[in-house]
Amino acid sequence: MLLIHCPYCEEERAELEFRHAGEAHVARPAEISAESDEAFEGYFFIRTNPRGIAYERWRHIHGCGRFFNAVRDTVSDRFFTTYKAGGKKPDAAKFAGAATDGKDKG
Amino acid sequence: MADAASKEPAVRRERLAGLSTTREHVSVTPGPPAARLALRAGEDALNSVSRALGVSVPRKPKTSARAKSGGRVALWLGPDEWLVIDDDGADLPAAAGRAKALHSAVDVSHRNVAILVAGEGAEACLAAGCPQDLSLAAFPVGACSRTVLGKVEIVLWRTGEQTFHVEVWRSFAEYAYAFLAEAARDV
Numbered sequence: 001m002l003l004i005h006c007p008y009c010e011e012e013r014a015e016l017e018f019r020h021a022g023e024a025h026v027a028r029p030a031e032i033s034a035e036s037d038e039a040f041e042g043y044f045f046i047r048t049n050p051r052g053i054a055y056e057r058w059r060h061i062h063g064c065g066r067f068f069n070a071v072r073d074t075v076s077d078r079f080f081t082t083y084k085a086g087g088k089k090p091d092a093a094k095f096a097g098a099a100t101d102g103k104d105k106g
Numbered sequence: 107m108a109d110a111a112s113k114e115p116a117v118r119r120e121r122l123a124g125l126s127t128t129r130e131h132v133s134v135t136p137g138p139p140a141a142r143l144a145l146r147a148g149e150d151a152l153n154s155v156s157r158a159l160g161v162s163v164p165r166k167p168k169t170s171a172r173a174k175s176g177g178r179v180a181l182w183l184g185p186d187e188w189l190v191i192d193d194d195g196a197d198l199p200a201a202a203g204r205a206k207a208l209h210s211a212v213d214v215s216h217r218n219v220a221i222l223v224a225g226e227g228a229e230a231c232l233a234a235g236c237p238q239d240l241s242l243a244a245f246p247v248g249a250c251s252r253t254v255l256g257k258v259e260i261v262l263w264r265t266g267e268q269t270f271h272v273e274v275w276r277s278f279a280e281y282a283y284a285f286l287a288e289a290a291r292d293v
Binding site: 001008009010011013014016017062063064065066 | 167168183184185187237238251252253254259
């Protein structure tokens with residue numbers, strides 16, 4: 001079973017206790033009613049859906065209940081790091097060496 | 107109708123009344139009724155709420171704190187969330203209400219049911235459906251956590267080296283009890 005480090009519980013817990021919660025670092029526009037249709041579409045619907053390093057929100061729903069952010073490789077399913085909601089986005093270059101970089105190994 | 111109602115007071119049927127499972131190495135029994143409080147409070151309200159409840163609410167993940175006297179305990183569930191249990195059935199919302207600092211205290215006494223798992227096989231019995239490491243090193247006496255058991259969410263609290271207290275939602279109680287009773291056969 002995949003183990004995920006919860007930054008609030010400060011330990012690794014089984015994947016069963018967590019729920020995926022979409023892409024991280026999507027900033028809500030301050031004046032959302034003033035947005036053009038295209039800009040709103042971009043904010044509301046369009047996600048990067050990368051192959052490789054992804055920034056995601058996760059929720060420790062059957063634990064402390066908190067939302068937090070994670071950096072995950074979408075090819076290998078490996079979690080590089082997790083950090084508290086509102087935390088600074090880690091630089092992708094830090095994980096580039098370990099990432100599968102979008103290339104399948106088999 | 108009103109007369110009939112006044113003659114016989116309503117009797118609350120305990121959800122797991124009459125059930126009990128004892129195997130060679132582990133026993134699974136329903137816990138007694140208790141008062142329970144879902145407490146939410148920010149860092150700045152903790153001292154005030156702790157004084158009002160008479161128990162110092164823990165700030166460290168996966169820990170619990172007991173009151174100096176009486177059967178009251180506060181279980182850490184999240185950074186601003188606790189489950190307070192009082193075995194004597196005290197009026198917990200009234201107690202919490204004495205705190206002047208902003209907080210939320212909701213009486214959930216009848217939302218949860220307790221199941222007690224005890225014996226040298228208690229750890230193995232719970233491990234049948236709980237993904238956490240329940241060894242004494244990782245989950246020492248006094249540790250508590252919201253987690254899962256099979257398909258349902260529980261709050262697990264280790265009250266002794268060989269005793270666990272499982273808090274489960276009332277409507278999930280039969281499932282949780284049946285799951286543990288079945289697991290006890292394999293321990």
